[in-house]
Amino acid sequence: MRLVIEAERSGTRTDVLVARLTGASRSLVAAAIGRGAVTVNGETVKPSRVLEAGDTLDFEVAAAAKIVALPEPVDMAILYEDDDLLVVDKPAGMVTHPAHGTTGGTLLNALLAHAGSLPGEPLRAGLVHRLDRDTSGLLVVAKTAQSLATLRAAMLARTIRRQYLGLVHGIPSPSEGTLNGPIGRDPQNRLRYTILADGRAAVTHYALREAYPRHAELLFQLETGRTHQIRVHLAAFGHPIVNDPVYGRPESRFALAGQALHAWRLTFPHPRTQAELSFEADPPAEYLGARELLRG
DSSP states (O other), X not given: OEEEOOGGGTTOBHHHHHHHHHOOOHHHHHHHHHTTOEEETTEEOOTTOXXXXXXXXXXXXXXXOOOOOXXXXXXXXXXXXXXXXXXXXXXXXXXXXXXXXXXXXXXXXXXXXXXXXXXXXXXXXXXXXXXXXXXXXXXXXXXXXXXXXHXXXXXXXXXXXXXXXXXXXXXXXXXXXXXXXXXXXXXXXXXXXXXXXXXXXXXXXXXXXEEOSSEEEEEEEESSOOTTHHHHHHHHHTOOBTTOTTTSOOOTTSOOSSOOEEXXXXXXXXXXXXXXXXXXXXXXXXXXXXXXXXXX
């Protein structure tokens, strides 16, 4: 396609405008720019090139390859299973479901290999909630359509209680409290989230579990479940999660895959019987090793 930039579109980054015009992701647009399929005035440009009125923009962006979730024999820890649901302990470093950039080796691939089929949209089949790639811990997965609908309603009604353990920089004061800040995608970096006035409501409760010389272990309870919620709130609070590569800083002294955050406890009503189920999973060895280093 060819477009002559009008005054109202001047000042826009090349990659931003092409993404708007095509509906493609910024990563797809960046790939197109990299192979010379996007030009301004007949010349290849950087994604950040700011367009001016009168510029001629030529672009061709290939459609993203369709992602399909296939069964794969990937190891996973199942803590509980019945005809209605599973509770699994996801390791740090495992993506919850396929997406562009990671199409295999995910928790969903492993679940499909184990269960055969799961209800719901194909790329999120059975998933009631998710964890970040490098956050370890507990997830509940629905095995039937009725269970999926009931558990998702329970999530909205906040009757599914999730508690996390996390190592943070500094020792928060007060030692317990509530972090309340609406969260949305960072307009300056779409790989990050941040607190925005027009973001989605997000509430995180925290309590000091153990204090170290310059760090602390906190217990978190989520009232909402926004993407990167704990990580965004703690960074804004001035106590980022230890080894967080996005909202803090990675540290080579730790063997952690990423942020020191673990989904520790999970309590919810059984979707069919309504009996309360409660599960707890110890943090992985890498988290425990980081905790011992901070204690020392």
